[in-house]
Amino acid sequence: MSTSKSVSSSSEDDNELRRGPWTLEEDNLLSQYIFNHGEGRWNLLAKRSGLKRTGKSCRLRWLNYLKPDVKRGNLTPQEQLIILELHSKWGNRWSKIAQHLPGRTDNEIKNYWRTRIQKQARHLKIYTDSREFQELVRRFWMPRLLQKAKESSSSNMSIQNQAIPMPFDYVSQHLTVGTIPPWQGPCMNEAGPTYMDQHEQNSDSEHNNGSCISLSESANIPKVPQHFGHTTITQFHALNTNDFGTFTYEGYNVNNNVYEMDNFKTTTTRVAEDAQYPIGDCQMVGSNWVDNDFACNMWNMDELWQFSKLQK
DNA sequence: AAACGGTTCAACCGCAGCCCG
């Protein structure tokens, strides 16, 4: 993008289309026009509003920035969970994913994926569409997000006040076998339809058949062995109990009380019978492989990678 | 304080699909 070069002042050439960052005046002009005439017919809007912008540019500015219901700020753990899950099912269908995240734009979700998720994958030198990465997400990322979601919901807000409808229903129904977590709380609709039941089955029934989806059930992703599913279930149960204690599963020694990853120590051999999971060859040790600032860094990837290399 | 490098995100581009005449 040649933004700075191509942003032209109106004094230069009144007929030249402006590009690059929008000014406050332009924003006001666009908002005012849409307030009076409504959205749509973007090319006509661009001509009549007095903006020296293309219709495309106007549409983008409105939908991604000016529209009143556009949500600003960091994605919540619940939103991140939904993105991970839906991306595993649909891939880079950003607009489709965005439909399930009220107030979030496809652009924002795409940026999140590329700058956060893919960055982590790059650090580990694995592809985000690989089985290894899917396992990483399922094993470590999602539980961490669940824990964060739990913390955020219990500490400062009720679920009802959150923009994402029924995130825990969504998670509990679709990431696991459907256990309703106790921490879901009385405000959750335990008996009623889930988020995806309400929002997806009608619009996407040809893909979904009304059944729950999960990373392991994604159409895009090979089914993982059954014991991976079991791992998820036990991890999820661990979120719901205070006395689950430490247990070992498939070579993973997991202190799963509340997913305190600080105490998480794995020494693994290959974890899948078909030997397709090189990530199982890495070893994660110590108290700080999980970064405290979850919003910025899910893991200390450098450290993780170092251990990964050491094991090879 | 300045230089530098990495990250984020708003904005652009090309393409595909849809609609309508």
Add this chain to the structure above:
DNA sequence: ACGGGCTGCGGTTGAACCGTT
């Protein structure tokens, strides 16, 4: 059936920002 206009989508870019040296 065809072509043109419009809209939406996904990939890419680069300015702005931020942290580090």
